[in-house]
Amino acid sequence: MPPSVDHVRSVTEAYLARHPEERHSLTLLFAALAGTDAPTSRKTYPAHVTCSAILIDGDQRVLHIVHKASGKLLAPGGHNEPVDRHLRDAALRELHEEAGIPPSAVVPLSGYEDVPLDIDVHTIDANPSKDEPTHHHVDFRWAFHLGAEHAVTLQEEEVDGYKWRPFATAASPTVRAKLALLT
Template sequence: MPPSNDHIRAVTEAYLARHPDERDSLALLFAALAGADTPTSRKTFPAHVTCSAILINGERHVLHIAHKASGKLLAPGGHNEPADQHLRDAALRELHEEAGIPPSAVVPLAGREDIPLDIDVHAIDANPSKNEPAHHHVDFRWAFHLGAEHAVTLQEEEVDGYQWRPFATAASPNVRAKLAQLT
C-alpha cells in the first residue's frame, strides 16, 4: 500500500516545524493532499510526490547519478511504487535500484530518521510519448550516511554514471544550504 495521505501530511508537518518559512512553497503538495487522487501516483496532476536519497559518504561527499532521461546529475530517486509504505521506503528503494546500495548499507541522518532533509517542488516538462502534461514533482529528499563501504553498481537502463560531490557542489542549492548547516 502506498504512503497514506495522513503519513505524507505528518511527515510534511514535521518538516515544516523545522522550516516554517517553506510552507507557501508546498502549496501544490497541500492541494494534492486535498484532492481525490493519490498524491504518490505518477498519474496525479498537476503535482505528485517523488522521493530521493541524499547519500553522504565518510568524506562528506554526496552521491549524484547521471539520469539518462534528463542528462542531469541528481540524487538517486523517483516515483513511488505501490509497495512503498512510507516515503523514506521509496527513497531507499530508488537508491538500491539506481545505485545498487541496499538499505542495510545506510543509516538515516541523526535527527532526521523520520523527517526529510529537504522537500523540493520542481517543474517537469510535458511528455507526449507518455501522455503526461507538464506538471510538478514534490520531491521528499531523505538524507542517509553510507554506514558500510559499498560499491556503487548502476542500473544501466536508467543511469549513465555517478559522482561523489562535496557538499558545496551538490546539484540542488537547497540541499547544499541544508548540508552546510550539518555539524
C-alpha cells in the same frame, strides 16, 4: 500499499516544524493532499510526490547520478511504488535500484530518521510518449550516511554515470544550504 495521505501530511508537518518559512513553497503539495487522487501516484496532476536519497559518504560527499532521461546530475530517486509503505522506503528503494546500494548499507542521518532533509518542488516537462502533461514533482529528499563500504552499481536502463560531490557542490541549492548547516 503506498504511503497514505495521512503519512504524507504528517511527514510534511514535521518538516515544516523545522522550516516554517517554506510552507508557501509547498502550495502544490497541499493541493494534492486535499484532492481525491493519491498524492504519491505518478498520474496525479498537476503535482505528485516523489522521493530521493541524499547519500553522504565518510568524506562528507553526496552521491549524484546521471539520469539518462534528463542528462542531469541528481540524487537517486523517483516515483513511489505500491510496495513503498512510507516515503523514506521509496527513497531507499530508488537508491538500491539506481545505484545498487541496499538499505542495509545505509543509516538515516541523525535527527532525520522520520523527517526529510529537504522538500523541493520542481517542474517536469511534458512527455507525450508517456501521455504526461507538464507537471510538478514534490520531492521528499531523505538523508542517509553510507554506513558500510559498498560499491555503486548503476542501473543501466536509467542511469549513465555517477559522481561523489562535496557538500558545497551538491546539485541542489536547497540541499547544499541544509548540508552546510550540518558541518
